[in-house]
Amino acid sequence: MEGDLADSLAALINDGSLDLEAEDRLVIALDFGTTYSGIAYAFNTPGKKAEANPIVDWPGLEGSRQPKVPTLISYDPKDPNKFKWGGQLDWRSDAVQGVKLLLDPSQQQPIYVPTSNIKNELKKLPKDPVDVAADFMSAMYSHAISKIETVQPKEYVRMCQKQFVLSVPAVWSDLAKDRTLRAAKKAGIHPVSLIKEPEAAALYTLYVQERALRSGDAFVVCDAGGGTVDLITYQVITTEPSLKLAEVVPGKGGMAGSLNLNKRFAELVRNVVGDEQWVGLKKGFGWSKVANEFDKAIKRSFNGNLDEEHYITFPQFTLKDDPDEKVSGNYWVMTGHQVQEIFDPVITDIIRLIDDQVKDALLKQQGKNLRGIFLVGGFGESQYLKACIEKKIPDIQVIQPNNAWAAIVNGAVLSQLPHHATVQSTQAVRHYGVSAWMPYQWPADNGRPTRINPEDGIIRVQRNTWYIYIGEDLKRNHTVRFPFVRTFSVPYSREQLIFYDNLLTSATKIPPVYPGRDISINCTLKSDLTAVDTSLFRPKKGVDGKDYIEVNYDLVLSTDAANMKFSLEVNGKRCGITNANYE
Template sequence: MRPREPYSGPAPKLILGIDIGTTFAGMSYCLLEPGSIPDILPVTRFPAQDHIGGDSKVPSVVYYDRSGMVRACGAEALQESVVEQAVQERWEKAEWFKLHLRPSTSLSILPLSLPPLPANKSALEVYADFLRYLFYCARLYITHLYSNGGALWISLEGKMEFVLTHPNGWEGEQQAKMRRATVMAGLIPGTYTGHQRVRFVTEGEASLHFCIMNGLATDPLRRGNGVVIIDAGGGTIDVSAYRKVATSKGETFEEIARPQCLFAGSIWVSNRAREHLRTKLRGSRYAGDVDHIRECFDRTTKLRFRRTDDLQYIKFGRPGDNNEALNITSGQLKLEGGIVATFFKPSLDAILIAMANLSPLSPISSVLLVGGFGASDWLYSELKARLKFQGLDVSRPDSHVNKAVADGAVSFYLDHFVSVRVSKHTYGLECVTAYVSDDAEHRARLKSAVKDAAGDLMIPKMFSPILLKNIPISETREYRESYWKLKNNPSELQMVKVPILSYRGQNPAPRWTDVEPEQYKVLCTVHADTSKIAKTLQRKLGLSGVYYRLDLEVILSFGLTEVKAQIAWVENGVEKRGPATLVYDEVS
């Protein structure tokens, strides 16, 4: 890793990386001071967790009372007194809420159902409430850590910048929701300038930054070989692949395969264990203890599980709890290792299928397993054994995996190692095209033809690709697509709204949006103010009378961690550009 340069900004700045995982959350930060080399530090103390030295994570849990007020978050929500009060006063618990933000395209692929959200609470509201809590924790930690912490925080809070992480499968719609949540939580104002203080990075790319910072997989990367990062978390497992390349500006990293997001994290292991226990204990005196036994499994057995040949024990009760038929002795439930392996196996299989479908653009030699679920010895040993036959060496960090993504988020801001990313889908516009009688597809669609404002016959529902799937994209590359609109009145051309579609099917050259219509999704809509251009348009005479034609180009940058847009037009022979806003209609 190249050494960081001293911060050259005119004034101190605070960068906060926030990783809200399905089951646990973590934060890291960097205090940028002019002339000093930046250093990344974790937040290691949270309320009700002060007695645990150096703990970099806190449970992603929120309790609401019956009026909808937040009553406890994080480690506080797990305190026995809080749990007792929650039961007595019928509070509602929000957990795994992050997965409720998942893209609509993944709604049907969850292995099991999620816990419901509290009444009258959206996933966005819960996410915002938890963000507010984490921000409070960061303020508490930093103000107590530094001798002038209170004054320091006040001086930096109004210009603080944030890096939020999300699974590989999250896209612009989810990023828009997360940015809105930062406004709702009071971290930033809801202005253009405020919005610019929030950046996003995938958990896979954040994990790569962590691995580079900690010298992991340096040999294969130095040789130019590809490395796969498997970030195994509570809800999702992110699979990403990168290689190091030399450029005229120094070393950089390129994504060499489409990032994948698997709903196969450790919570699904727990869910499968609960389903097995529910069946096993049905009709017995222990049937009502299934959730408690599953929690005991999570805290002990799941973490210790290594070999299918060994018997596994879940200690959940008192010495007097015995039932030979159910294999319960002295408060311990005995399970065969092979049974426990069935709880884990679907997650292993999902990773192996993802590896088989990776189709990297460069050879791969190493796999790095990170994330909380990556601490599973069974998962690690099975992956190591299975992937060995593919010539892949699997390794994992010895420690600090619980802060990998949060540290990596801040490193993304400071170091920005990745300069090339791979397109996840095929992107383009739906448009009309002039009818061509020699085209067989046009003739077959003649019944759907319409006349435009100029009176010409047009065929609708054509798909015009801007970017194909599996294409390496540099951060600086722009993708342009011509767009025109004809109207009889120029007042109708003062604003344009251009939907950007993503095609998720297997056709390498999709042409019509009414073929496989279920595979086309609106990624976002480009909104642009074209009132100044509309004033310059000249009258034209067509077959149906007078019309006006607006010509412009939509310019998209796909190589960043967020899609960016502009519009361009020609005025007096000179290209001019203007801003455009990406609107995600499903933000709520």
């Protein structure tokens, strides 16, 4: 019953029937990250200015106020419904890490990190990754509500209409976005809107620097996190009466997050101690301590100083002395050069992504008004990363704004508040379309497989029709229509009014004309027209003398959020049901 009510509320919000400014709302944003996660909120009360407030007190981290909590979860081996999470765990704990990346296992891993077997990682989980993510989100949300109820009366918090927004990487596949949404729904976070992480970061970063902005200014936002690095360029459309932005060129990104530094550090230790000692070291207490020391201290403080040395001890494990590797008395001296070698392939990858984005943006901007590169996210706080970017791209200012770590979750809140900051249009990063049997055209279709439809006798060939193209401006609050025509013989059954259509996608520069290897199925759309007035169907006589019914309908795509939302229309009126299956 509760799910039905949430679905009905979501439908009212999406079609504009419910005025979100007409009553008190509690906007809750969740940034579910690879290594750290956060929640921020705002009370949107009519007539009062709303501000984003991050949750900074977390279980297990008492006395340390911070806007993020480690994305860790450890299950009770006797009861998979019991678990500890976040700050309740430390480096000694055997915890699930990086589950976010398992929501999109199709993402290409960098060649400079040790190869990992996704199937083996999935087998280690006590549950499906969606369920693990749901457990973590649920714990975060429950804690956040308890903290929010300490600053406002509980009755008021419970009375407020809840509106949720969840940030996702810009490079995320539509399948991964769908899995993230399913995890959020299982966690009780529903109905929820999705926002791209760099978009949320841009909204917050540019909003707090609004006085320094002018219409026409453009900025590259580089969101460098634990798992992914996303880049999108935004142009300031106007600053009055509120900040309005637009994407300049399609965003880019990759799996170049700081988690790769940890993997490369582990590989370095393995090379230093040798495979035989590495097997024993990894099983014990010593490796957990060393890995934590690198993650929490060494990699965060590294600024490029090659003269600095780090004395690393391995408790409860006896290492063989090795003067060549600077291993003596159970400690190892890691040099600044070795730390740099860990960083450099990852930094090079990020700079490549930034350089590509800058060149695309300058081309679109005709070489003008690209004012800076904003570094946000946890990895974006690295001074070494900033220095390397400045060295490679000296003509554009690199800015590390205050509160860069919490920029995403704060910006996600702002995206749902009126009169603050909005992104008016985005850039398509893929082609989207459908494939259908169309009338044969000579000579273009010569040699292609053909068939003859019995209802019209026309020779047809299968071709692709693209409705969204890479680099196309996708205006917010606008829709894209995919027209379909279905013909079936009379009499027909109720089941025949349920159709399945594949939405195709391609990342090639020029969209393919015919089906082939450069095309993949984005999702399968189920359209149910069983409740549609049959008088809207058009009867026709086939060339074979049989009676047919022709059904014309549109699948309507909304690009208002980071995820696609579909509806079904017949004769311009919304009717029927459309569901998208990404699995």
